[in-house]
Amino acid sequence: MAGSTLASATANPAAPAAGQAARPHVGPWKEAWRRFRKHRLAVVCAVILALLILAVLVGPFIWTVPIDDIDFTRRLEGPSWDHPLGTDDLGQDILARVLYGGRISLAVGFAAMLVAVSVGVLVGAVAGMAGGKVDAALMWLTDLFLSLPELPLLLLIIYLFRDALTGVVGPELGVFILIVGVIGGFRWMPVARLVRAQFFSLREKEFVEAARALGASRPRIVVRHILPNALGPVIVAATIDVAAAIIAESTLSFLGLGFPPDIPTWGRLLFDAKDNLDFAPHWAIFPGLAIFLTVLSINFVGDGLRDALDPRRVK
Amino acid sequence: MTQYLIRRLMIAIPSLLGISVILFTILALAPGDPFEELATNPAIPPDVRANLRASLGLDDPIHQRYFAWLFAMLRGEWGYSFVSRAPVGDLILQRLPTTLVVIGASQILALCIALPVGIYAATRPYSIFDQIANTLAFVGFSLPTFFTGLLFILLFSIWLDWLPFIYRANIDATGWRWWWEHLRQSIMPVMVLGLFQGAAWTRFVRSAVLDVIRLDHVTTARSKGLPEGRVIRRHIVRNALIPVVTLVALQMPIVFGGAIVTEQIFRIPGIGSLLISSILANDTPVIMAVTFVFAILVITFNLIADILYGWLDPRISYR
Numbered sequence: 288m289a290g291s292t293l294a295s296a297t298a299n300p301a302a303p304a305a306g307q308a309a310r311p312h313v314g315p316w317k318e319a320w321r322r323f324r325k326h327r328l329a330v331v332c333a334v335i336l337a338l339l340i341l342a343v344l345v346g347p348f349i350w351t352v353p354i355d356d357i358d359f360t361r362r363l364e365g366p367s368w369d370h371p372l373g374t375d376d377l378g379q380d381i382l383a384r385v386l387y388g389g390r391i392s393l394a395v396g397f398a399a400m401l402v403a404v405s406v407g408v409l410v411g412a413v414a415g416m417a418g419g420k421v422d423a424a425l426m427w428l429t430d431l432f433l434s435l436p437e438l439p440l441l442l443l444i445i446y447l448f449r450d451a452l453t454g455v456v457g458p459e460l461g462v463f464i465l466i467v468g469v470i471g472g473f474r475w476m477p478v479a480r481l482v483r484a485q486f487f488s489l490r491e492k493e494f495v496e497a498a499r500a501l502g503a504s505r506p507r508i509v510v511r512h513i514l515p516n517a518l519g520p521v522i523v524a525a526t527i528d529v530a531a532a533i534i535a536e537s538t539l540s541f542l543g544l545g546f547p548p549d550i551p552t553w554g555r556l557l558f559d560a561k562d563n564l565d566f567a568p569h570w571a572i573f574p575g576l577a578i579f580l581t582v583l584s585i586n587f588v589g590d591g592l593r594d595a596l597d598p599r600r601v602k
Numbered sequence: 603m604t605q606y607l608i609r610r611l612m613i614a615i616p617s618l619l620g621i622s623v624i625l626f627t628i629l630a631l632a633p634g635d636p637f638e639e640l641a642t643n644p645a646i647p648p649d650v651r652a653n654l655r656a657s658l659g660l661d662d663p664i665h666q667r668y669f670a671w672l673f674a675m676l677r678g679e680w681g682y683s684f685v686s687r688a689p690v691g692d693l694i695l696q697r698l699p700t701t702l703v704v705i706g707a708s709q710i711l712a713l714c715i716a717l718p719v720g721i722y723a724a725t726r727p728y729s730i731f732d733q734i735a736n737t738l739a740f741v742g743f744s745l746p747t748f749f750t751g752l753l754f755i756l757l758f759s760i761w762l763d764w765l766p767f768i769y770r771a772n773i774d775a776t777g778w779r780w781w782w783e784h785l786r787q788s789i790m791p792v793m794v795l796g797l798f799q800g801a802a803w804t805r806f807v808r809s810a811v812l813d814v815i816r817l818d819h820v821t822t823a824r825s826k827g828l829p830e831g832r833v834i835r836r837h838i839v840r841n842a843l844i845p846v847v848t849l850v851a852l853q854m855p856i857v858f859g860g861a862i863v864t865e866q867i868f869r870i871p872g873i874g875s876l877l878i879s880s881i882l883a884n885d886t887p888v889i890m891a892v893t894f895v896f897a898i899l900v901i902t903f904n905l906i907a908d909i910l911y912g913w914l915d916p917r918i919s920y921r
Contacts, residue, residue, distance in 0.1 A: 434897075434900050435621060437856070437859055439859075439892065439893040439896045442889075446881045451632075537746060537748070538748060543882070544878075554748070560752075565760045572756075575753070579745055583741060586744050
């Protein structure tokens with residue numbers, strides 16, 4: 288941060304020195320928020336994302352039409368006042384199903400991100416602190432995971448383990464744990480690399496040296512001094528991971544190999560809709576738009592966060 | 603260069619072995635076993651089943667089983683499909699060319715989009731063109747392939763009725779007509795994959811070119827009085843492509859994932875749709891083999907990226 292104050296001071300030689308002294312202390316988070324606001328698209332997308340999350344959380348309480356209310360007299364209808372997003376081939380209301388599916392898709396996205404970030408931070412921190420052989424071995428593992436074909440392996444693992452896990456904890460929770468674990472387990476590598484690189488540069492910095500000289504223990508140095516400073520890029524990567532996990536889950540459901548058929552995730556809705564495209568396009572378009580909007584806004588928010596949290600970028 | 607190539611190959615082999623260990627571990631940990639077919643068959647008495655297991659080495663310690671499996675895979679003995687009883691290798695070889703053609707064509711399309719757009723945007727940063735290209739790139743890689751595929755079918759097949767939405771392997775036509783039909787049915791799958799990749803790569807190219815354009819050697823080249831086109835081609839793009847190649851190689855698993863989805867949407871008879879249909883039919887030997895082939899493909903493309911890398915940046919191959 289010292290570099291950024293210096294740069295702004297030299298860029299503005301006319302700025303009154305008194306004004307600088309009187310300026311209130313600006314914390315790093317406030318500073319980040321100030322920079323985030325400058326990325327107008329990111330702010331718009333953050334609002335859209337917040338509305339989407341609110342809609343799937345609160346929506347089912349306001350729009351109380353059940354997701355499995357079968358009505359054969361009203362099948363494959365286009366949007367109307369009774370069914371704002373139309374109905375599917377069983378006459379079920381698509382708005383209710385999209386809202387419910389959003390809960391699952393977003394829950395999978397955030398949970399898988401948490402798994403990926405936890406594993407990534409752990410691997411990256413161990414590699415970055417240990418160095419030497421441990422580091423080499425962990426980085427080899429990271430590179431190996433980076434060259435694994437993700438989707439075929441996801442499909443293989445779900446195919447092999449689904450029945451066993453659903454037998455233990457029930458079909459919904461079983462598939463949820465499996466999908467979150469596997470998607471998270473294949474997405475930790477970028478975070479691990481980022482954290483390791485940050486650790487390598489931070490652990491030689493003076494303030495870490497000072498903490499070490501004061502007798503701080505290794506875990507304390509990692510948790511209190513290095514990790515908070517390595518957090519910026521990790522937050523950006525985590526945001527992108529949510530989007531990637533939502534796409535991965537939707538892909539699995541779209542291939543008919545994700546959640547069981549009675550749970551309408553966004554991908555599952557598209558899977559059911561794809562054979563009725565010619566006479567019920569609304570059935571595919573609305574869940575597809577939901578995925579697209581969510582992923583797009585998450586990606587833009589991630590871009591805004593990158594601008595906000597990267598101290599090297601002085602604007 | 604030869605030495606560099608050999609070194610890269612020596613790195614590729616352990617990763618292939620690592621992947622095979624991961625695959626085998628997944629298979630070994632999986633509940634149930636490939637003999638499920640026999641286990642549920644009441645006509646086979648338990649002792650016959652136990653003898654069969656022993657004779658096939660299924661009760662051996664796990665490392666022995668791994669090496670037996672690995673050598674069988676390397677010798678090309680991939681077993682027989684549970685469903686069609688055909689050798690798995692033949693099934694895959696039949697379908698691999700289609701997959702490679704579709705993926706290859708889409709990568710070329712992606713390059714044709716990403717290189718010009720990315721370079722043009724980076725040479726005029728924050729211009730209107732740059733902003734539009736950047737926004738479109740975000741839209742492009744936020745649109746999942748399965749949704750673009752459905753939208754294309756809706757637009758080009760159902761509303762406009764220009765293109766067929768089912769890919770047929772055996773077209774009963776000859777000569778130009780045959781080529782024309784193949785071209786027509788490949789347009790949508792190639793576009794779906796190519797646009798998605800192109801959008802992601804445009805951003806890579808743009809940021810890489812932006813990094814290089816500030817360097818001193820570019821200023822030198824300009825002050826020597828070289829024409830701008832030559833500066834961009836020889837001094838900027840060649841250097842900017844080095845990080846792009848790495849990023850593109852890292853994207854390979856995503857490309858193959860996208861190919862599976864696209865093959866499923868357009869019913870292309872490639873190995874991706876083979877994987878899905880064999881999962882739906884519980885055809886374990888085919889599933890294992892196809893996953894292994896995908897792993898080999900990813901490693902091969904990483905190797906190609908490494909070779910390109912050495913060609914683009916001679917310093918690397920001398921290290």
